[in-house]
Amino acid sequence: MRRYPLLFLVIWLLIGSPHPSEAQATQETVFTLENMYQLVLQNHPIAKQANLLSENAQMNIRMARGYFDPKAISNFNGKEFKDKNYYQLWDSHLKVPLWIGQLKVGYERNTGINLNPQSDTNSGKGLAYVGVEIPILKGLLFDERRAALRKAQAMQSEAEAKQVSLINKLILQIAKDYWNWFFTYHQFQLADEGYKLANFRYKAVVDQMRLGALAALDTVEAKITIQQREINLKNAKLAFENAGLILSNHLWDESGNAVVLGETLIPISDINQNLQIEPFEDIIKLANQHPDLRVLNAKYQQLDIERKLNAEMLKPELTFNYNFLDQSAFSDNSLSDLMIDNSFTQNYKAGVSFSVPLFLRKERGKLGMTKVKLEKVRLEQQNLQQQIVTKVGAMYNTMNNFKEVLVMQESMVNNYEQLLSGELQKFNAGESSVFYVNVREGKLLEAQSKLFKIRAELAKSVAELKWAAGLGITL
Structure with missing residues (x-):
């Protein structure tokens, strides 16, 4: 189990270090976000469902190519009456569709x-x-067969973009759940350390009271601190266990069975390796290949093929x-x-x-409807592109803000450490009380918990930024 050196320093200063047998840690394995991604992309139902989109698009292309399949045809008609062969007509032939x-x-x-x-x-x-x-x-330049094949190829591009979009949404949710698990784990660790500190201090205060060095009221104060931190510990443990269950929702084995996160698995302790991000200008350029934009581009291509076909239908x-x-x-x-x-x-x-139709009303109507659909998709593209730029900018600002707040919070934790250290020195000199030591220690624990909260939120903001820009993951 992870230990927080500063908090044990507090115990050392107050009553000496705990017994070695109490400090032994359970064997644990670090479970990284990359490990999570690998398992999910291999076995998660949504990941498998996303792969089906591409397979379905390939079947559409195969079906469209069927318009060019040769066809064997045989026709026979005959009439015989009163032993007379009036006629027998037999025609067998092979039709081979060509590009033209x-x-x-x-x-x-x-x-x-x-x-x-x-x-x-x-x-x-x-x-x-x-x-x-x-x-x-x-039909010389374009016809239904060529249009069907071109549309099927555009539909494959659309399916591939939808596949990426579906995977990206899944990856975002996994990242959020992982970093929530990360925060609740370290919050539970802090609560556990705080509870142990309170226990050690209570025993020391009781011993000091029996020696007459401290008042009986100090033992009550120490006991209240134990009770408060025990409640915090139970709540933190519950939050950690629930976060692990939520994260387990994304884990599946090769047979399609749900898997529960192992009790010996713990999250990483440092988020720095997960904060690598490109400059804002590069992200905006990469966002031009956003999967949702690619979906609209593919739809536009399909409608443009339909427009070309409808325009061809105007010809005699x-x-x-x-x-x-x-x-x-x-x-x-x-x-x-x-x-x-x-x-x-x-x-x-x-x-x-x-x-040739004399008025071409049906053909002109189809062409006009297709042009309206094209304009609608073009406006959707324009609107979506602006939304992506805005969302990327907002998430980039959020990420930078969390980075700045993180630096400030780390400084605040250092200051609380100094305050607690000074309070302990005053306590040992008889110039302070257990109450003030508990207050300083509680503030330090709160600051450390908030520090991990900010780290988790920073990591989440990076994941949301990548999702907003349509960036995938690299394993």
């Missing part, structure tokens, strides 16, 4: 006595074909399709032979389709 348009490869065979002449396939022998379908106006639809027909698909003729024979210009099926 699509490729179509297939085989068609139609037979029957009532077959439509335009469906003739080389007198029933069948025709193989290879063709393309290309948009000339609408003009589609060209060409299918090369090969009546000798299974012959030994090569592609070069077919080209020499001008088969591409003689055996083909081609067409052009054109359509």
Whole structure:
């Protein structure tokens, strides 16, 4: 258990040092904030949930790429009546979506006595074909497939930013709970030392009273001090135990079971290694990559993709399709032979389709709505950026204020130590009383407790500053 040298010096000056067996400490292990972070990021449900966001975004990209998956299609229709084959229509083909348009490869065979002449396939022998379908106006530069893929990629950026934001919030809460545990532990240590000091002093006062050196009233004063500090000790112990339970809320094992903080684990004694922070100007620059801003940036990208698609929909639809027909698909003729024979210009099926809405009200309405959404997100970005700058500035000021107050409180503790030391000298010279010694000692304990409180608040302010700037942790 940690000991406070100055308080034992008080005992030494008053009645001599305690027995060595009473000063033995329980074996304890320091549990740092970095240890806490490592355990949390490995096993905490929220950390695992955050990882699912990225996995879900990857599945969205896979789904969007599905728009470019080839598709095998086979159609058959036939009619037979009174032993007559009216018609049999069979068409099997493979569609391969391209970045622009699509490729179509297939085989068609139609037979029957009532077959439509335009469906003739080389007198029933069948025709193989290879063709393309290309948009000339609408869909040439952008279409639903490309938009879906681009939006899925932007959604992945959004998911990654949300993942960082979720982890940062968790890290902030853990830091607050850890530093509260830090404060309650040292407050409990001070209360324990104060209670032991009061006990030692009470025994010494009783001995001095029996020798006639002190009045009986001094023993009453010493007894009251014991009672007060015992109450403080119980309250401090309760606060420390509860703080440990709250901190345990963040601890999970690999199997997903909650873990309770071990009784032999104690927080660090010095916060200096947790106060490393960049200059204000650098923090503001880093805040431009705040995860919440990145979420809005990703949303803006998605809406901009939607705007681009809606603008593309304003164009007339003009589609060209060409299918090369090969009546000798299974012959030994090569592609070069077919080209020499001008088969591409003689055996083909081609067409052009054109359509355009006369008023384009639906398309213009969608485009207008998307522009409104874009402006809304842009204003949200502007507002959030200002909020981040303001919050970072406020937390930076708070941190600096705690640093200044900490220096003042450390000086105050030193002054209280000098006052107590002087009061003890007066007491030993018979110029003071137990009451004044208790008052000086109580003030010192209060000042030391407040010192740890300020240290904890300073560490919390650093954690809040990093969270406000969107900075993660480095393990």
